[in-house]
Amino acid sequence: MKLFSGSSNPRLAEKIAEALNTKLSSIETMIFPDGERRVKLNESVVDEDTVVIQSTNTPVDQNYIELFFIIDALKRSGAKSVTAVIPYLGYQRQDHVFRDGEVVSLDVMIRFLESLKVDKIISYDLHSIKIPELFHIPVIQLSALPLFAERIKSKAFNVLVSDKPDEFFKDTILVSPDMGGLRRIEHMSQMLGDLPWIATVKDRDLQTGDISIKAFEGPLSPSDLPGKRALIVDDMISSGNTVIQSAQLLKDNGVVSCDVFATHAIFSEEAPELLQDSSIDRVYVTTTVFVPKEKRFPKLHRLSVAEPIAKELQKK
Ligand code: R5P
DSSP states (O other): OEEEEOSSOHHHHHHHHHHTTOOOOOEEEEEOTTSOEEEEESSOOTTOEEEEEOOOOSSHHHHHHHHHHHHHHHHHTTOSEEEEEESSOTTTTOOSOSSTTOOOHHHHHHHHHHHTTOOEEEEESOSSTTHHHHOSSOEEEEOSHHHHHHHHHSHHHHHHHOSSGGGGGGGEEEEESSGGGHHHHHHHHHHTTSOOEEEEEEEEOTTTOOEEEEEEESSSOGGGOTTOEEEEEEEEESSSHHHHHHHHHHHHTTOSEEEEEEEEEOOOTTHHHHHHHSSOOEEEEETTSOOOGGGOOTTEEEEOOHHHHHHHHHOO
């Protein structure tokens, strides 16, 4: 198997290669003065099973184009198969028409990928349950929830967040920051021995995109919150508004600490500063998206997805 990395997350690609006891294959991307790109493989891939690793986060279109070019280069050069590891799949929140006249951006990207005859996609925590069904090729969806559950159960985490680590779970609850995350939070609750949960309710203005979080729903009620430690679980953090508002509402209702676990660290614009200055205590994300140095902040902790991806690639 030959592994190639795009330019969006080379660190993760290296870690995946390490976990597979191999090295990344050589590839170069040249950028012409007018901004056009050209990809060139520096190794033969004839009759090889090949893998390209590329997240399609910001700059989304550039990262997608590079991915398409690498897939095309692999196919043209005689690869037996091409698996695209796209840990974060860009445009996944635009998976249907919200308002008349809109594009379904994710569907356009899927059609590009399929027309390039990619054989399989491996991705992480897709935004909605129906996304894999939009593809006509196999999509393996991995989840960060086991990584999060492992970290939450670890003694180190319990000592970090509680002065009574042995009693940690007694006063801990899970929170979905919006109603779209109910399946996720139920699943997480099962992984943690039916840990109780509540959801905050998010309203979004479809014109402006502005959100507001002011109410709760779920098995717990606001009167259960005082004195509790909250663990918010979400699929991604972009502007940070969702988890910041959810955490503030929880703290306004008596929660004593609030940690966030989110798979994809999109971190748009001022998100790092806003998260650092918010009432959130710690932010856990995975390495599906590379977070450059200038976007890291003291409350941020990162959990690697290299091993689970490597394990998936080893399956026949
Ligand atoms: C929304 O449905 C998602 O699950 C996330 O909660 C949302 O995309 C996060 O975006 P932001 O950080 O901009 O609020």
